[in-house]
Amino acid sequence: MKDEQVLDERILIVNQLNTKLKIADKYYSVVEDLSFELIKGKTLSIVGESGCGKTFTALSIMRLHSNPPVLPSTGEVIYKGQNLLQISENEMRKIRGGKIAMIFQDPSSALNPVYTIGDQLLESVALHRGLYDDEAYECVLNALNEVHIASPAARLDDYPHQLSGGMKQRIMIAMALIGQPDILIADEPTTALDVTIQLQVLELIRHLQQKNKMALLLITHDMGVVAEMADEVIVMYASNKVEAATVNQIFDKMGHPYTLGLFQSRPNDTSDKGYLKAIKGSVPSLTNYPTGCRFSPRCPFVMERCKQQIIPNFDIGDHHLVKCLLHDGTILSQEKLKEHPLI
Amino acid sequence: MSRVLLNIENLHVNFPIFDGILKREVASVKAIRGVDLCLHKGEILSIVGESGCGKSTLGRAAIKLIEPSSGKVEFLGKNLADLKKSEMESFRQQAQMVFQDPFSSLNPRKSILDAVGESLLYHGLVKTVDEQKTLVAEILRKVGLSSDIMNRYPHQFSGGQQQRICIGRALALNPKLIVCDEVVSALDVSVQAQILNLLHDLKETFQLSYLFISHDLSIVRFFSDRVVVLYLGKVMETATTKELFENPKHPYTRALLAATPKNHPNEIKERIPLQGQIPSPIDPPSGCPFRTRCPFAQPICAEPPPIKRVKDAITGKEDHTYACILD
Numbered sequence: 001m002k003d004e005q006v007l008d009e010r011i012l013i014v015n016q017l018n019t020k021l022k023i024a025d026k027y028y029s030v031v032e033d034l035s036f037e038l039i040k041g042k043t044l045s046i047v048g049e050s051g052c053g054k055t056f057t058a059l060s061i062m063r064l065h066s067n068p069p070v071l072p073s074t075g076e077v078i079y080k081g082q083n084l085l086q087i088s089e090n091e092m093r094k095i096r097g098g099k100i101a102m103i104f105q106d107p108s109s110a111l112n113p114v115y116t117i118g119d120q121l122l123e124s125v126a127l128h129r130g131l132y133d134d135e136a137y138e139c140v141l142n143a144l145n146e147v148h149i150a151s152p153a154a155r156l157d158d159y160p161h162q163l164s165g166g167m168k169q170r171i172m173i174a175m176a177l178i179g180q181p182d183i184l185i186a187d188e189p190t191t192a193l194d195v196t197i198q199l200q201v202l203e204l205i206r207h208l209q210q211k212n213k214m215a216l217l218l219i220t221h222d223m224g225v226v227a228e229m230a231d232e233v234i235v236m237y238a239s240n241k242v243e244a245a246t247v248n249q250i251f252d253k254m255g256h257p258y259t260l261g262l263f264q265s266r267p268n269d270t271s272d273k274g275y276l277k278a279i280k281g282s283v284p285s286l287t288n289y290p291t292g293c294r295f296s297p298r299c300p301f302v303m304e305r306c307k308q309q310i311i312p313n314f315d316i317g318d319h320h321l322v323k324c325l326l327h328d329g330t331i332l333s334q335e336k337l338k339e340h341p342l343i
Numbered sequence: 344m345s346r347v348l349l350n351i352e353n354l355h356v357n358f359p360i361f362d363g364i365l366k367r368e369v370a371s372v373k374a375i376r377g378v379d380l381c382l383h384k385g386e387i388l389s390i391v392g393e394s395g396c397g398k399s400t401l402g403r404a405a406i407k408l409i410e411p412s413s414g415k416v417e418f419l420g421k422n423l424a425d426l427k428k429s430e431m432e433s434f435r436q437q438a439q440m441v442f443q444d445p446f447s448s449l450n451p452r453k454s455i456l457d458a459v460g461e462s463l464l465y466h467g468l469v470k471t472v473d474e475q476k477t478l479v480a481e482i483l484r485k486v487g488l489s490s491d492i493m494n495r496y497p498h499q500f501s502g503g504q505q506q507r508i509c510i511g512r513a514l515a516l517n518p519k520l521i522v523c524d525e526v527v528s529a530l531d532v533s534v535q536a537q538i539l540n541l542l543h544d545l546k547e548t549f550q551l552s553y554l555f556i557s558h559d560l561s562i563v564r565f566f567s568d569r570v571v572v573l574y575l576g577k578v579m580e581t582a583t584t585k586e587l588f589e590n591p592k593h594p595y596t597r598a599l600l601a602a603t604p605k606n607h608p609n610e611i612k613e614r615i616p617l618q619g620q621i622p623s624p625i626d627p628p629s630g631c632p633f634r635t636r637c638p639f640a641q642p643i644c645a646e647p648p649p650i651k652r653v654k655d656a657i658t659g660k661e662d663h664t665y666a667c668i669l670d
Contacts, residue, residue, distance in 0.1 A: 261533060282501050
């Protein structure tokens with residue numbers, strides 16, 4: 001059982017989140033039965049490849065996806081005692097971008113090219129803080145100072161195209177911070193940036209998170225970013241959560257063959273020169289998921305029953321959840337597990 | 344026979360900027376400013392650097408997709424600027440390129456047979472369509488695709504498969520050199536590994552050499568034999584891969600390595616904080632281009648830095664070079 005203090009610190013509870021997409025009169029799940037909690041001041045990272053549903057999870061929490069083709073999500077997203085999936089669009093607008101803010105992968109397409117940075121920041125201040133004129137201006141300058149923009153007053157009249165990628169991402173972060181958010185959702189915030197700029201932006205996010213005690217939901221495909229930032233990790237594959245654990249559990253004793261595959265696909269100091277242990281095949285298409293375990297066609301440890309039944313989550317110790325039959329305790333899976341000492 | 348496949352000496356590439364009513368040249372983007380490098384046969388030479396450092400321009404100038412402003416590019420001892428038309432055609436067969444985004448580098452209206460096989464007909468490697476089909480089928484098998492996909496179109500394939508098709512197209516003419524410009528950065532992690540393994544196998548089978556352009560240092564470390572670190576169109580440091588990663592000399596190389604994310608959450612990494620971003624190549628700083636961001640910069644750095652040579656632990660020769668006043 002988790003202790004009282006941890007329960008108090010929970011700021012967002014996601015319970016059985018389901019999001020479906022309608023393609024040619026058929027419904028397909030892009031997010032399936034996803035549950036997690038965000039804790040104040042802590043970082044949860046969702047990891048997965050393109051199409052696994054990690055961005056859709058963020059969009060579902062923010063209710064940002066277009067309807068149709070996406071149906072309204074079902075399940076519960078509890079923030080301060082209310083279910084965000086049930087409240088009216090008007091109430092949602094007060095929370096979205098204010099108390100729950102989001103930054104996106106590509107800062108140049110997230111900023112409006114025909115308005116200056118100043119205009120866009122002032123709009124956000126008026127909307128979420130109710131400040132105008134001098135007070136608003138002051139607030140914007142403070143926000144830009146916090147994200148370490150040099151000579152912020154001069155930047156206010158710039159248009160997005162006049163700034164570099166790293167600067168634009170800082171502006172996005174400043175904009176997200178204006179509403180003094182409890183929760184920051186960052187969808188691949190550094191994927192479009194160079195490594196030196198990536199480090200600057202990650203350190204900035206970490207610093208602001210600690211200062212404001214924000215909960216951070218960090219969506220990424222990069223295990224390096226996870227190692228830098230995360231406290232807890234969820235690995236997603238084909239709309240499903242396949243593994244959930246603390247960051248050390250994931251790095252030291254990953255339980256799902258897909259997580260293992262993700263690690264082995266990246267070269268590290270111990271990789272044999274010139275050859276990587278790649279995962280065979282490619283990610284299944286949303287319209288054509290395999291039955292049973294969705295990773296089974298690519299899994300090196302696959303067993304006959306993996307393809308036939310719905311795979312439950314197994315707790316392999318200390319709330320480390322793995323959606324894989326290798327952990328069901330039968331003789332066959334025990335033997336399979338021996339083939340790989342890391343799992 | 345010399346071991347050198349590609350030799351670049353003092354290469355400059357400028358892109359002029361025209362402005363005003365008369366469209367006069369008002370400035371130029373100095374993308375490459377005096378680069379020397381040398382690619383040996385059977386070698387994988389990586390070019391690394393941040394965006395805007397000129398690594399793609401260098402890759403293109405190396406196979407004359409961009410005309411150099413000055414300097415010399417030699418392929419198998421022959422200066423590319425002096426080649427006759429027929430010699431140029433044979434060079435085009437021997438040097439190929441694979442790009443970052445496979446989808447935009449394939450013509451959406453051409454079937455895979457046409458995409459891979461067109462150059463075979465043009466260069467006269469096959470005479471009839473039947474021969475072309477047989478050869479294309481063979482090439483597709485080599486890059487790990489089934490030969491019955493020939494009549495399909497690029498949009499019907501995943502990113503990884505499209506990149507395999509692009510590699511097959513580059514391979515079709517039996518090249519000696521392939522310039523790989525960020526070939527895996529648009530792909531998912533699990534597919535990246537497949538493509539890197541494929542490139543490795545093909546290199547062994549066909550005795551290829553790669554000029555491998557990438558910003559991803561962990562892939563470079565694992566994949567290449569030697570590394571050139573580029574910053575604002577100048578070479579900062581050159582060494583064998585192991586030497587560069589274990590004994591980096593230039594502050595920029597050290598900052599780049601320090602900025603790569605950790606391998607494990609418990610790893611403690613010493614960071615070298617870099618202020619600001621890469622300056623504009625229209626008006627690059629004098630002397631060492633890195634001095635505006637370098638934590639060790641001194642007044643003397645405004646002068647051109649000396650090229651220093653140290654002993655490379657791998658080759659045993661003094662061919663680890665870097666351009667910096669620091670020891």
